[in-house]
Amino acid sequence: MRHLLSINDLSAADAIGILDTATELARINDGQVKKLPTLRGRTIVNLFAEDSTRTRISFEAAAKRLSADVINFSAKGSSASKGESLKDTAQTLQAMGADAVVIRHSASGAAQRLADLEWMSGSVINAGDGTHEHPSQALLDAFTIRKHLGKGASDLKGLRIAIVGDVLHSRVARSNVLLLSMLGADVVLVAPPTLLPVGVESWPATISYDFDSVIPTVDAIMMLRVQQERMTDLFFPNSREYSRYFGLNSERMSAMAKHAIVMHPGPMNRGLEIAADVADSARSVIVEQVTNGVNVRMAILYVLLAGGPLEVGSN
Amino acid sequence: MSVALSAQEILEKNHGSSDITVLGIPTRGAHLAARIAAIMSSIEGKEIAHGTLDITLYRDDLRLRPPRTIMPTSIPPIGIQGRDVILIDDVLYSGRTIRAALDALGEVGRPRTVQLAVLVDRGHRQLPIRADFVGKNLPTSEKQSVRVSLTEIDSVDEVVIEGEAN
Amino acid sequence: MSSQRFLLKGGQILGGKAADLLIADGQIAQISASISDKDATVIELKGSIVLPGLVDLHTHLREPGREDSETVASASRAGAKGGFTALSAMANTSPVADTAGVVEQVYRLGQEAGFVDVFPIGAVTQGLHGEQLSEIGAMADSVARVRVFSDDGNCVFDPLVMRRALEYIKKFDGVIAQHAQEPRLTVGSQMNEGIVSSKLGLKGWPAIAEEAIIARDVLLADHVQSRLHICHVTTAGGVEIIRWAKARGIQVTAEVTPHHLLLTDDLASSYDPVFKVNPPLRTSKDVMALREALADGTIDIVATDHAPHTSETKDCEWAEASFGMIGLETALSIVNKTMVESGLLDWTAVADRMSTAPARIGRYSSHGQNLTLGSAAHITVINPSKSWVVDRDLVISKSRNTPFHGYELPGLVTHTFFGGRATMIDSKVIDKVVQ
Numbered sequence A: 001m002r003h004l005l006s007i008n009d010l011s012a013a014d015a016i017g018i019l020d021t022a023t024e025l026a027r028i029n030d031g032q033v034k035k036l037p038t039l040r041g042r043t044i045v046n047l048f049a050e051d052s053t054r055t056r057i058s059f060e061a062a063a064k065r066l067s068a069d070v071i072n073f074s075a076k077g078s079s080a081s082k083g084e085s086l087k088d089t090a091q092t093l094q095a096m097g098a099d100a101v102v103i104r105h106s107a108s109g110a111a112q113r114l115a116d117l118e119w120m121s122g123s124v125i126n127a128g129d130g131t132h133e134h135p136s137q138a139l140l141d142a143f144t145i146r147k148h149l150g151k152g153a154s155d156l157k158g159l160r161i162a163i164v165g166d167v168l169h170s171r172v173a174r175s176n177v178l179l180l181s182m183l184g185a186d187v188v189l190v191a192p193p194t195l196l197p198v199g200v201e202s203w204p205a206t207i208s209y210d211f212d213s214v215i216p217t218v219d220a221i222m223m224l225r226v227q228q229e230r231m232t233d234l235f236f237p238n239s240r241e242y243s244r245y246f247g248l249n250s251e252r253m254s255a256m257a258k259h260a261i262v263m264h265p266g267p268m269n270r271g272l273e274i275a276a277d278v279a280d281s282a283r284s285v286i287v288e289q290v291t292n293g294v295n296v297r298m299a300i301l302y303v304l305l306a307g308g309p310l311e312v313g314s315n
Numbered sequence B: 001m002s003v004a005l006s007a008q009e010i011l012e013k014n015h016g017s018s019d020i021t022v023l024g025i026p027t028r029g030a031h032l033a034a035r036i037a038a039i040m041s042s043i044e045g046k047e048i049a050h051g052t053l054d055i056t057l058y059r060d061d062l063r064l065r066p067p068r069t070i071m072p073t074s075i076p077p078i079g080i081q082g083r084d085v086i087l088i089d090d091v092l093y094s095g096r097t098i099r100a101a102l103d104a105l106g107e108v109g110r111p112r113t114v115q116l117a118v119l120v121d122r123g124h125r126q127l128p129i130r131a132d133f134v135g136k137n138l139p140t141s142e143k144q145s146v147r148v149s150l151t152e153i154d155s156v157d158e159v160v161i162e163g164e165a166n
Numbered sequence C: 001m002s003s004q005r006f007l008l009k010g011g012q013i014l015g016g017k018a019a020d021l022l023i024a025d026g027q028i029a030q031i032s033a034s035i036s037d038k039d040a041t042v043i044e045l046k047g048s049i050v051l052p053g054l055v056d057l058h059t060h061l062r063e064p065g066r067e068d069s070e071t072v073a074s075a076s077r078a079g080a081k082g083g084f085t086a087l088s089a090m091a092n093t094s095p096v097a098d099t100a101g102v103v104e105q106v107y108r109l110g111q112e113a114g115f116v117d118v119f120p121i122g123a124v125t126q127g128l129h130g131e132q133l134s135e136i137g138a139m140a141d142s143v144a145r146v147r148v149f150s151d152d153g154n155c156v157f158d159p160l161v162m163r164r165a166l167e168y169i170k171k172f173d174g175v176i177a178q179h180a181q182e183p184r185l186t187v188g189s190q191m192n193e194g195i196v197s198s199k200l201g202l203k204g205w206p207a208i209a210e211e212a213i214i215a216r217d218v219l220l221a222d223h224v225q226s227r228l229h230i231c232h233v234t235t236a237g238g239v240e241i242i243r244w245a246k247a248r249g250i251q252v253t254a255e256v257t258p259h260h261l262l263l264t265d266d267l268a269s270s271y272d273p274v275f276k277v278n279p280p281l282r283t284s285k286d287v288m289a290l291r292e293a294l295a296d297g298t299i300d301i302v303a304t305d306h307a308p309h310t311s312e313t314k315d316c317e318w319a320e321a322s323f324g325m326i327g328l329e330t331a332l333s334i335v336n337k338t339m340v341e342s343g344l345l346d347w348t349a350v351a352d353r354m355s356t357a358p359a360r361i362g363r364y365s366s367h368g369q370n371l372t373l374g375s376a377a378h379i380t381v382i383n384p385s386k387s388w389v390v391d392r393d394l395v396i397s398k399s400r401n402t403p404f405h406g407y408e409l410p411g412l413v414t415h416t417f418f419g420g421r422a423t424m425i426d427s428k429v430i431d432k433v434v435q
Helices: A012-030 A053-065 A086-095 A110-116 A135-149 A171-182 A211-217 A239-246 A250-254 A286-306 B002-013 B028-044 B096-108 C072-082 C100-113 C136-141 C159-172 C195-200 C208-224 C236-247 C265-270 C284-296 C331-340 C347-362
Strands: A043-048 A069-074 A100-105 A123-129 A160-164 A186-190 A206-208 A220-223 A261-263 B020-024 B049-052 B084-092 B113-121 B133-137 B145-149 B158-162 C006-013 C018-024 C027-032 C041-044 C049-052 C084-089 C117-120 C175-178 C228-230 C252-256 C379-389 C408-418 C421-425
Touching: A012 A135, A012 A171, A012 A286, A043 A053, A043 A086, A053 A069, A053 A100, A053 A123, A053 A135, A053 A286, A069 A086, A086 A100, A086 A110, A100 A110, A100 A286, A110 A123, A123 A135, A123 A286, A135 A171, A135 A220, A135 A261, A135 A286, A160 A171, A160 A211, A171 A186, A186 A211, A206 A211, A211 A250, A261 A286, B002 B028, B002 B113, B002 B133, B020 B028, B028 B049, B028 B084, B084 B096, B084 B145, B096 B113, B113 B145, C006 C379, C049 C347, C072 C084, C072 C100, C072 C408, C072 C421, C084 C100, C084 C347, C084 C379, C084 C408, C100 C117, C100 C136, C136 C159, C159 C175, C159 C208, C175 C208, C195 C265, C208 C228, C208 C236, C208 C252, C236 C252, C236 C284, C252 C284, C252 C347, C284 C331, C331 C347, C331 C379, C331 C408
Parallel strands: A043 A069, A043 A100, A100 A123, A160 A186, A160 A220, A186 A206, A220 A261, B020 B049, B020 B084, B084 B113, B113 B133, C006 C041, C006 C049, C084 C117, C175 C228, C228 C252
Antiparallel strands: B145 B158, C006 C018, C018 C027, C049 C379, C379 C408, C408 C421
């Protein structure tokens, strides 16, 4: 496997392999070992054309713990300020000798264009492209779910997970629907009808407009961030009405199954899609998701970069 | 049989088990380490600190093959700081695995000594590494391969040499 | 008109019986079973189909303003390569073709190039803004004699503006060619709205945004009794509305592009913007409905919507890329593949859809004469048994944004005659000899 652009690039076995590798790395990281020599001498470029501190830092920490060199390239490429094209940026990075590029971009498909057009050799890792996918987020979410609810199984069979919020614009939702269902879980999407895409019936998930009826039936609730701008674009009347129907408040939290956990990819709109006391409650694994993110991203880097194809004539 | 003898030798050389931490290198080294620890425990009449040390992430030959599975590393609570670490592996060949194990240990702490016990030493060292305790010396040619089977995973205990001598 | 004489031997006239055809003094002088003429250049066409010169009612020539992607001259040569003898220059140039001055400039550039007749299309509204009518009369009376008016690129979205435009053009025997796209439903849209777009995270362009405008405009055209033409129909729903309208006698005509007869929206999965086009590629259900409609005449013509773009506007991420595909050079082969080989159209019908009917809608009197004796010798020859592989690096157009790169297409256009001048022989474009 050369690139990680989409969950579709992984088989169930590949995904479980990454989760298992992350489990071992977590154990090592929990112990005293903070740095491993495995990717020494390799250069990883973070090409972040869209603002994101947490994902970039997570990938940077993962790379450095494996002793790779990290170059950060931050280009705020909005459609208003065109500046240097993605192609030119990529060819510049290639000249710097990058073994892998972690790309976050506001245009769906940007990671695939980078990989397909071969403006650079090396691996391309999609850290979030527009509203398309965010594979490493889904992997760390699956890792978190498996850790808390997996009962020792390698996959997520028999688990039921709700993803709640702005599914239409969410790359986290798209990657998670693909991955969680691939690992055997039942996924239910909860959102106002305006925030579900036309064509969602073809996804491996069920749909509900009724958050309250779904809550007691699930093992995990993954809240998605809702952007304030969606109100002016007529997706819902105002934040009050959104929170009333789709916000995870303490009342709704008390209706959850005893073992069920609360997740959020961050950053949170406390008070809009999730109440502050829910975010800080014992059920919330939101902070742990961040730690898991570093271990999962180390596993991704390991799987993509540590091995190599058989070189002819080597020892 | 040689496993039991090695356990005796290790205890004698280290004047007992109080400062010993036994670490097996997965996969088969880990099983051998468990056996050795059990034998030592029955001799000494007390628990022996033991665990596993996976060296995959420290290998110098990772890029020669598709990515390898990382095996479990489990250092016992008493740790290795200032202690006598007994590394256990099934076959000693080029010595690179042990070199990686020394690097891995270095990240964990600073043992007083590191000693190496192997079931089979088949020669052809590529690095200045030697075993302190050897179950059997088996001269082989580089064309041959040595396969160790253990009942824990292979349902039989045996050592097989495959291939032509020269 | 050219003075050279050509004797085309043994081609199947309109796909019918094989015959000889003599071109003399720029006209079709004679068609009969066997002609001999010692002054004529003989061209053997056994096994080939002889058609009237193709007429494109929807072409983007980009000049004035975007000559980096195409010029009137380069588009004319590309047209000749595809078998076209007439192109219609859409008005979304820079400056916009909303005055007599710009349309006359484009017309003259076409005449100078000398490969095809370039018929400029005039903008419906000033600057294509959709607010004030442009100088429709001045453009109609100019040397360019504009009859087709379109804001293509933009939709005439305001119903009152569309009504007034439909009424006003009646004085000039004009037709409004509408680009049917309700703007409020397609803000930031990137591809067809459906299952594929939901997975790819690309903003959808719903079919109803086309259907709603078609429905509104056929009712308007009926109310004010004027001529309406729907550009690049892409939806099964749009086809049904047009069929309903025609059954009621409403004066509506419609076009379909070659790419919408073949390609579907799952091609966007590669995120390669060569497949990004407006209106977008849709589903196979739509493709089938469009083919049936072209077969039964609900859709009157094939028009290319040839839209050249420079490579940097396509060599990027999808959202940044321009919309559009070139199409002049592959059009007839695609129609052969999708309509003739499948038995939906015979060559006589192809002549209607790609020559007679577009010439009639645009009022291009010297074109679409269906190879009648004495008419101008605008002729296209295609060899249906020869297939060819599309290579974007070998296109005549200045731009390379063809979605068919690497496709093997059945049927090779071998000869084109424009008013008796051979603009292409043996698939090679012949430049004008400068005296």
